[in-house]
Amino acid sequence: MSNEFLKSPTAHLPGAFTRRDLLFRAGSGLGGLALSCMLAQERASADSRVPSPGRRFPNPLAPRIPHFPPKAKSVIFLFMVGGPSHMETFDPKPALDRMHGEKLPESFGVIKSQFTDGRMKLMGSAWKFKKYGLSGIEVSDLFPHVAKCVDDMAVIRSCYADSFIHAPAMYQMVSGRAAQGHPSVGSWVTYGLGCETENLPAYCVLTQPEGLPEGGAPMWGAGYLPAAFQGTLLRNGPKPIMDLDPPPGMGHSEQRRMLDYVREMNEMTLTPDGTDLSARIASYELAFRMQQHAPEAVDLRKETVETKALYGVDDPATAEFGSRCLLARRLVERGVRFVQLYSGGGPVSIQWDAHDNMVENHTKMCRLVDKPIAALLKDLKRRGMLDETLVVWGSEFGRTPISQNGKGRDHNPSGYTIWMAGGGVQGGRIIGATDEIGYRAVEDRVHARDIHATILHLLGLDHLRLTYLHNGRNERLTDFAGEVIHKALA
Amino acid sequence: MTSILHAILSLSLLHADSGAARPTHWSFRKPVRPPVPKVKNVAWVRNPLDAFILSRLESKGLAPSHEAGRRTLLRRVTFDLTGLPPTPQEIDSFVGDRSTKAYEKVVKRLLASPRFGERWGQHWLDVVRYGETNGYEHDGERPQAWRYRDYVIEALNRDEPYDQFLTDQIAGDLVAPNDFNKRVATGFLRAGPQHLTGGNQDADLNRQEWLTEATTGIGNAALGLTVGCARCHDHKYDPIPQADYYRLQAFFSAADNSEYKSVTPDEQKAYDAKVKAYKDKLKPIEDQIAVIEKPYRAKLRAKRMATLPPEYKEALAVESGKRNAKQKELAGEAGVQLNVSWDEALKALNPDDRARRTALRVQLHKLELEEPEPIRTAMGVSDVLKPVPVMHILERGDPHVPGKVVAAGFPAAIASQDPSLPAAQAPPALGRVALAQWLTRPDHPLTARVMVNRIWHYCFGKGIVETPNDFGLNGKRPSNQELLDWLATSFAAPAADRSPTAESGLPSSLIPHPSSLACGWSVKSMLELIVTSSAYRQSSDYDAVKAGVDPDNRLLWHMNRKRLDGEAIRDSVLFCSGQINLQMGGPWIKVPLEPEVVDTIFTESEPDNLWPVDPNPRQHARRTIYLHRKRNVRLPMLAAFDQPDMMSSCAARGQSVHALQSLILVNSDFMQAQSREMVNRLINEVPKDKSLRIKRLFTITIGRIPSAREFSKTQQFLKDQAAIKRGQPAGPSAGGVPRRARTDQFAAWTDLCLAMLNLNEFIYVQ
Numbered sequence A: 001m002s003n004e005f006l007k008s009p010t011a012h013l014p015g016a017f018t019r020r021d022l023l024f025r026a027g028s029g030l031g032g033l034a035l036s037c038m039l040a041q042e043r044a045s046a047d048s049r050v051p052s053p054g055r056r057f058p059n060p061l062a063p064r065i066p067h068f069p070p071k072a073k074s075v076i077f078l079f080m081v082g083g084p085s086h087m088e089t090f091d092p093k094p095a096l097d098r099m100h101g102e103k104l105p106e107s108f109g110v111i112k113s114q115f116t117d118g119r120m121k122l123m124g125s126a127w128k129f130k131k132y133g134l135s136g137i138e139v140s141d142l143f144p145h146v147a148k149c150v151d152d153m154a155v156i157r158s159c160y161a162d163s164f165i166h167a168p169a170m171y172q173m174v175s176g177r178a179a180q181g182h183p184s185v186g187s188w189v190t191y192g193l194g195c196e197t198e199n200l201p202a203y204c205v206l207t208q209p210e211g212l213p214e215g216g217a218p219m220w221g222a223g224y225l226p227a228a229f230q231g232t233l234l235r236n237g238p239k240p241i242m243d244l245d246p247p248p249g250m251g252h253s254e255q256r257r258m259l260d261y262v263r264e265m266n267e268m269t270l271t272p273d274g275t276d277l278s279a280r281i282a283s284y285e286l287a288f289r290m291q292q293h294a295p296e297a298v299d300l301r302k303e304t305v306e307t308k309a310l311y312g313v314d315d316p317a318t319a320e321f322g323s324r325c326l327l328a329r330r331l332v333e334r335g336v337r338f339v340q341l342y343s344g345g346g347p348v349s350i351q352w353d354a355h356d357n358m359v360e361n362h363t364k365m366c367r368l369v370d371k372p373i374a375a376l377l378k379d380l381k382r383r384g385m386l387d388e389t390l391v392v393w394g395s396e397f398g399r400t401p402i403s404q405n406g407k408g409r410d411h412n413p414s415g416y417t418i419w420m421a422g423g424g425v426q427g428g429r430i431i432g433a434t435d436e437i438g439y440r441a442v443e444d445r446v447h448a449r450d451i452h453a454t455i456l457h458l459l460g461l462d463h464l465r466l467t468y469l470h471n472g473r474n475e476r477l478t479d480f481a482g483e484v485i486h487k488a489l490a
Numbered sequence B: 001m002t003s004i005l006h007a008i009l010s011l012s013l014l015h016a017d018s019g020a021a022r023p024t025h026w027s028f029r030k031p032v033r034p035p036v037p038k039v040k041n042v043a044w045v046r047n048p049l050d051a052f053i054l055s056r057l058e059s060k061g062l063a064p065s066h067e068a069g070r071r072t073l074l075r076r077v078t079f080d081l082t083g084l085p086p087t088p089q090e091i092d093s094f095v096g097d098r099s100t101k102a103y104e105k106v107v108k109r110l111l112a113s114p115r116f117g118e119r120w121g122q123h124w125l126d127v128v129r130y131g132e133t134n135g136y137e138h139d140g141e142r143p144q145a146w147r148y149r150d151y152v153i154e155a156l157n158r159d160e161p162y163d164q165f166l167t168d169q170i171a172g173d174l175v176a177p178n179d180f181n182k183r184v185a186t187g188f189l190r191a192g193p194q195h196l197t198g199g200n201q202d203a204d205l206n207r208q209e210w211l212t213e214a215t216t217g218i219g220n221a222a223l224g225l226t227v228g229c230a231r232c233h234d235h236k237y238d239p240i241p242q243a244d245y246y247r248l249q250a251f252f253s254a255a256d257n258s259e260y261k262s263v264t265p266d267e268q269k270a271y272d273a274k275v276k277a278y279k280d281k282l283k284p285i286e287d288q289i290a291v292i293e294k295p296y297r298a299k300l301r302a303k304r305m306a307t308l309p310p311e312y313k314e315a316l317a318v319e320s321g322k323r324n325a326k327q328k329e330l331a332g333e334a335g336v337q338l339n340v341s342w343d344e345a346l347k348a349l350n351p352d353d354r355a356r357r358t359a360l361r362v363q364l365h366k367l368e369l370e371e372p373e374p375i376r377t378a379m380g381v382s383d384v385l386k387p388v389p390v391m392h393i394l395e396r397g398d399p400h401v402p403g404k405v406v407a408a409g410f411p412a413a414i415a416s417q418d419p420s421l422p423a424a425q426a427p428p429a430l431g432r433v434a435l436a437q438w439l440t441r442p443d444h445p446l447t448a449r450v451m452v453n454r455i456w457h458y459c460f461g462k463g464i465v466e467t468p469n470d471f472g473l474n475g476k477r478p479s480n481q482e483l484l485d486w487l488a489t490s491f492a493a494p495a496a497d498r499s500p501t502a503e504s505g506l507p508s509s510l511i512p513h514p515s516s517l518a519c520g521w522s523v524k525s526m527l528e529l530i531v532t533s534s535a536y537r538q539s540s541d542y543d544a545v546k547a548g549v550d551p552d553n554r555l556l557w558h559m560n561r562k563r564l565d566g567e568a569i570r571d572s573v574l575f576c577s578g579q580i581n582l583q584m585g586g587p588w589i590k591v592p593l594e595p596e597v598v599d600t601i602f603t604e605s606e607p608d609n610l611w612p613v614d615p616n617p618r619q620h621a622r623r624t625i626y627l628h629r630k631r632n633v634r635l636p637m638l639a640a641f642d643q644p645d646m647m648s649s650c651a652a653r654g655q656s657v658h659a660l661q662s663l664i665l666v667n668s669d670f671m672q673a674q675s676r677e678m679v680n681r682l683i684n685e686v687p688k689d690k691s692l693r694i695k696r697l698f699t700i701t702i703g704r705i706p707s708a709r710e711f712s713k714t715q716q717f718l719k720d721q722a723a724i725k726r727g728q729p730a731g732p733s734a735g736g737v738p739r740r741a742r743t744d745q746f747a748a749w750t751d752l753c754l755a756m757l758n759l760n761e762f763i764y765v766q
Helices: A002-011 A019-026 A033-046 A094-098 A166-175 A185-193 A252-268 A275-297 A305-310 A319-333 A358-382 A448-458 B009-018 B048-059 B070-082 B088-096 B102-112 B114-127 B146-157 B162-175 B180-190 B203-223 B240-250 B265-307 B310-317 B325-338 B342-348 B351-368 B432-439 B447-460 B481-492 B500-504 B523-531 B544-549 B566-577 B617-621 B636-640 B659-667 B669-685 B690-702 B708-726 B744-757
Strands: A074-080 A129-132 A137-140 A153-160 A203-206 A338-343 A389-394 A398-404 A408-412 A416-421 A429-431 A441-443 A467-470 A473-476 B256-261 B377-382 B391-394 B402-406
Touching: A074 A185, A074 A319, A074 A358, A153 A441, A153 A448, A166 A185, A166 A448, A185 A203, A185 A338, A185 A448, A203 A319, A252 A275, A252 B659, A252 B708, A252 B744, A275 B659, A305 A319, A305 A358, A319 A338, A319 A358, A338 A358, A358 A389, A358 A408, A389 A448, A398 A416, A416 A448, B048 B481, B070 B088, B070 B102, B070 B114, B070 B523, B088 B102, B088 B690, B102 B114, B102 B523, B114 B146, B114 B447, B146 B180, B146 B377, B162 B180, B162 B203, B162 B377, B162 B432, B162 B447, B180 B203, B180 B256, B180 B377, B203 B240, B203 B256, B203 B432, B203 B447, B240 B391, B240 B402, B265 B325, B265 B342, B265 B351, B310 B325, B447 B481, B447 B523, B481 B523, B566 B636, B566 B669, B566 B744, B636 B659, B659 B669, B669 B690, B669 B744, B690 B708, B690 B744, B708 B744
Parallel strands: A074 A338, A074 A389, A153 A429, A203 A338
Antiparallel strands: A129 A137, A153 A416, A389 A416, A398 A408, A467 A473, B256 B377, B391 B402
């Protein structure tokens, strides 16, 4: 496989940036002889028939030109872990409210889900919906802040997934397949586009402090793509990335001296075909840069009081998720390509998985995220960043129109809502519909693969052409299907 | 739901390819033993495989590279065969050995080393995507899966012939029902992930997922074909290839997962007693925890009770035996509403109670390390399904849409050349034994070719077929098919069956071991043949002219440089620091993980004790193959250096280079600790003479002494680093570090050792 990997990162993308472009962009502050050495090689090889393995060993995360002009440069994917109810948030179902307490009409068949037997009674929404913005899109009282942004949002009410079990459905939402082990969308995006900054990881993952989504770390794994494309967990605070800082007892100046020694020694054994070796030399410089820049990127103290208040950092309920939304903006601002942000994880009480009590669960969970998410959209917009930043809000599935345990709802992969904003998305638009009780998506049905095709499209990538040969198959994010959701495009 | 079974790209292609009008794809034709080509530079040919390489080079006007220096060669072959660097003593001994067979002696020594099975076992575990947990959300542990890992290591160490090795893994339970180890071998069919979860179960789907995994596993590992990975509906192929896929799957239709125990009633009794004693030890602590929580839980429950709608309260008020149907339902729902979760209870505790509870939990977890060893169990498969379920072709792979019935049968495109093969029949008439027999026929078009190509890949960094898991139409064509076929026929030929001189046309003095030309499926013989060849012994030096002719080195005009994989890096660091614990086999080891990594273990339960580290620190220095292989959480160093995720077969490790690798190699606790240990070792071995000590360090880590320039740079570095350290306030107190560590000198040496472990020369093998 290694040989495919060596060639394919550029092979799928004609007209990629050359190493030289990258090095010029990277500026002169690198101080890395290794980089200038690589540059010299690149120049030399351009004029001769000597193979340039340098192109086979570029920094795998160097920025690359997309297939066609992109609308978005980066993505922030807000993943609500456990499956929020669409009927309580973005998909009003007055008929369901009217039928509250009644048996499911036979015309709907038997609802299949993980825990209920499908014979429970219908349950209406405990929340009222109101129209918002110029578009008049209806949003429930659970999302009063996000509701004010509807004119920037394309609300897709007709999503569906293949599994009613969390982990497979989560894998599908992040990798297109319900089977574990395929590369996540952030990995595909960074594989296709590289990253605008070398100071930070290209693909950052921000999780709920209490724990992970059920799918675990494979949700940001690179699958069979090279390890360079796996997501990196990033935290607020002084240690944002694991092993970022020199260990206790080693100061920065000693480390610098040590890295210089390593570089000098490595340069002495460098051979003309040693571009993999040069890449390793450069990787130390990149690591050193990350050490210098990552702490600044996660330092929210630099933000104004007004901005922090906007994200709810000053309110105990919203401080945690608000900080992560603010961090997401700061990362994107600094050139990070893909930010995956999870709300919920670990104990059931901190997931959107309202089996027992819709009111208790969603009141709590929405309160945690509503203001921060709205702030993220507003803040991106006022900074002129929303045009280039695609924001996706979604989950692995929605919830059943019938109740579970009287007050809760079970998993419903047959119909649910995802919305997208910014980055080339047409705001103020509703796409698709579920049936009158919110069970099945019936109009303009949208699968995770279609969401993925659309994300890639907005980034200037053709999902059919972004491929990677693995065990005899040209794998792609969208597997065998996937269609761009044209109705969602501006 | 992986219901949507990917059908059969390659088999579809096989079929498409097997049409009468088209010539059969090269890899589906039986290998024909080619004549050894004539070459000009006869002196270079050490064994016939060299002639195959050389004749291609000569036809392009190229000469092979000179032989690598002894130190380089020793380092290369030691890593390739054992995954570890040579020791200074081994280097001295080889460099000083002027006998003509000095190198051959080294090869024999390495092949006989127990480290061999550990290295090559890892390769096989990659191919079968071996993991010790199930994957998916619960990622549950497979407590005795490690027995399969040990089986693989032992089989390779005793050079189990590959046909037997494969047979035992496919049908060990059938060929020797009372042989525990052969039962363990069938763990191959369960090495992959398995989705196990709660709630409403779809038994058909679960079974189909296992069948898919087993069939895919055979396809990848033995046939080198992607049998399970494409969707039928979206390819415009005839439905027959889909039938071929299900025919292959039908060999397993009588089989199911089985946990085979061989235990006497006395052993069982003793075990039960141990378990009881263990539980009796835990009980009082568990009770104390419950006592602490009780009032808090009661209070939380009462609070919930107060907000419960009246109809629920009324239902609960009725005595449980006297509730009517409606009341029963409401009471059941109320039970859910009133349930207090662990995290709610924990949050409610006052600080004192919480501290007491925490202390008790710590005590509990300490006792849990004493859990009795479970009864010896082989995690494998056996033919337990009676009557044997009928196998259907599944529409879109969906077990709920069964199509035509099929019986077990061999894929037509490969087997059609063989009229002697039995026609399709259902198991047990045609079952796993028949499948194994077919696969291990010496003239099977794929089995031997696929395996020798894997061996070649691990030796040269690149296979003769560069896609070792794909010999189908999507795969790469072999760079030298004659060579591949010569190797494959040598590999599968019954040992001592061929007379080497008769066919090679070479002077007999140039043929090293007659036996190695007919390996009888011996992996070690094949390896010996390869690593003693001139082709393997070439230098990896660059040559601009040759690179101009053959930039990808397909002709092998020099050796490919190979990056160590994550396991080899970790093992070598431990080896060089002197800390490695070479104990073999046994249950997996959990080594300390960074807290950030422990946090990535998913759980809905209380997250303490998610990763109970082995209490004996010496166990933390075991070779990587013995560390717990959890599918969802991997050691950062291994993951960063392209360890596969154990979800699909990995035939060739990635070789990525990225910044996080550098952060780990410079800053991680592991690297720091091992660098300190290395200084201890050095001071111990070379107490006084610092120049000698520097030379020793170079020899230990990169297998050579420094050049004059390197030497002076290194001296300067030590001086500078000590000076910087003197100019700095003392670091935090170094608990556990030897007293002499507090000197600047020790710290400078630590940094030097760390630097050596970061050199390209340490991470790459020339």
